[in-house]
Amino acid sequence: MxxxxxxxxxxxxxxxxxxxxxxxxxxxxxxxxxxxxxxxxxxxxxxxxxxxxxxxxxxxxxxxxxxxxxxxxxxxxxxxxxxxxxxxxxxxxxxxxxxxxxxxxxxxxxILCSIADSLSLFFMLEGCSLEELIQLRTSLELGSLSIIIQYRTDEEIAVLGTYMDKYVASTTSEERQMHDLNFHTALVELSRNPLYKYLLNAMHYIYTKNVALSNLVVEDKGAMDETIAMHVALYTAIRERNYDRASAELLRHFNFTKDDIQRQTEYFFTNSHEEPINHEKEIDEGASRTAEPKKESQII
Known part of the structure; x- marks a missing residue:
């Protein structure tokens, strides 16, 4: 840096x-x-x-x-x-x-940094929701899909596939985050619309600066497998130049993302201040716990 x-x-x-x-x-x-x-x-x-x-x-x-x-x-x-x-x-x-x-x-x-900063302030002062941010990103990517399927070459679309392959092959949450971002960024950049690119970068800035759980990933095997399958289906539809199927897969992906972020938000605010209570453990160890000195809760 x-x-x-x-x-x-x-x-x-x-x-x-x-x-x-x-x-x-x-x-x-x-x-x-x-x-x-x-x-x-x-x-x-x-x-x-x-x-x-x-x-x-x-x-x-x-x-x-x-x-x-x-x-x-x-x-x-x-x-x-x-x-x-x-x-x-x-x-x-x-x-x-x-x-x-x-x-x-x-x-x-x-002016990109200036635009991103202004949009970030507008996002917070206007009281915009994360759902509205996802709606804007969905619109950008749907527009990009139309351009890519109509005008980009097979070779250019294949480059997008390399980002998808890296996402699928990721072995850690951090890698998946990075390659997921790279895949969607490449999708928008392949439209070659500079306004799309500016707005996408501004949205990334808003997300990293203003969304409290931007560094939080709560993964489970089922959700991870499902989102990987969505990316594969989306890229396959793009490669086959099937806009209807590609747009349907993109909408399914962002609807899933919205629900997943809501789940992560609830998890974050539930666990950010105190350890979740394990009621079964509380019942099983009730007697011994009363006899032991009280310990401070550990935040995980």
């Missing part, structure tokens, strides 16, 4: 450098002057943010474009340097621009 964090700015800088080499584009100050207007009367850095966003939405600014230096932006917007800096920092936090020492500010598309 630390290596990644150290390398990321260099990787992004090189990526932007290659983009500018392939299609150099520096937005001139006089062009900016016609693109943006003075906000001196508004005295609000948010007006600068709105104008930059509107320029991106209208297509006047694109990923890789370099903004003019701060002094030029001060002149264009007719505001103080502190207002420009505040606006640029806010845009950077939102993943819309990125600064590089000695290189200025560039337009980027790094």
């Amino acid at each position: 630390n290596i990644y964090l150290r390398q990321q700015p260099v990787m992004i800088y090189l990526h932007l450098y290659e983009m500018r080499r392939a299609c150099p584009r520096y937005v001139r100050s006089d062009t900016m002057g016609s693109m943006f207007t003075s906000v001196a009367q508004e005295k609000n850095y948010q007006a600068i943010i709105s104008q930059v966003k509107n320029a991106i939405i209208s297509g006047k600014l694109k990923v890789g474009d370099q903004l003019p230096p701060e002094r030029e932006l001060v002149r264009i917007f007719n505001v103080s340097r502190s207002s420009v800096r505040e606006a640029l920092k806010a845009l950077e936090v939102q993943g819309i621009v990125q600064s590089y020492q000695g290189g200025g500010y560039f337009v980027v598309n790094s």
Whole structure:
């Protein structure tokens, strides 16, 4: 993780450098002057943010474009340097621009973390349920199924099968969790719809950040065998390009998941504070237990 964090700015800088080499584009100050207007009367850095966003939405600014230096932006917007800096920092936090020492500010598309964070907050503040989250994920995967079955090659679908094989071959709960996530992620990514991918990543973020039992897996042999069989049936239907059967298997899988999560939730909240009472043991050992010193409960 630390290596990644150290390398990321260099990787992004090189990526932007290659983009500018392939299609150099520096937005001139006089062009900016016609693109943006003075906000001196508004005295609000948010007006600068709105104008930059509107320029991106209208297509006047694109990923890789370099903004003019701060002094030029001060002149264009007719505001103080502190207002420009505040606006640029806010845009950077939102993943819309990125600064590089000695290189200025560039337009980027790094808003995934911002979107995921905003959706996570919305999920909690709106009081959304886990069932609603599963409904959204179901819709994404149903849409992906349609695209995959209609447009993807047999070779591309076979790659999805490798993830399913790893899931089936998993020997531990941790492995099953990882390969299950990889299988469903690959399914959505195979649609090649970037909006699907963004929403799926945001949902993963919400689940790991906000759902208390995200690291809890309560498995039993029957449930494990059933969910493995569902994955095999789903992939088989995709490989045979049978959308009706594939969608039915996907819905069956997510209905099972919803019920299983409900079971795990009940288990979690029942056992998170005290050990479950074994009534048979209590009856059998009643006399001897009264004679023994009282022991503290052990949380399993």
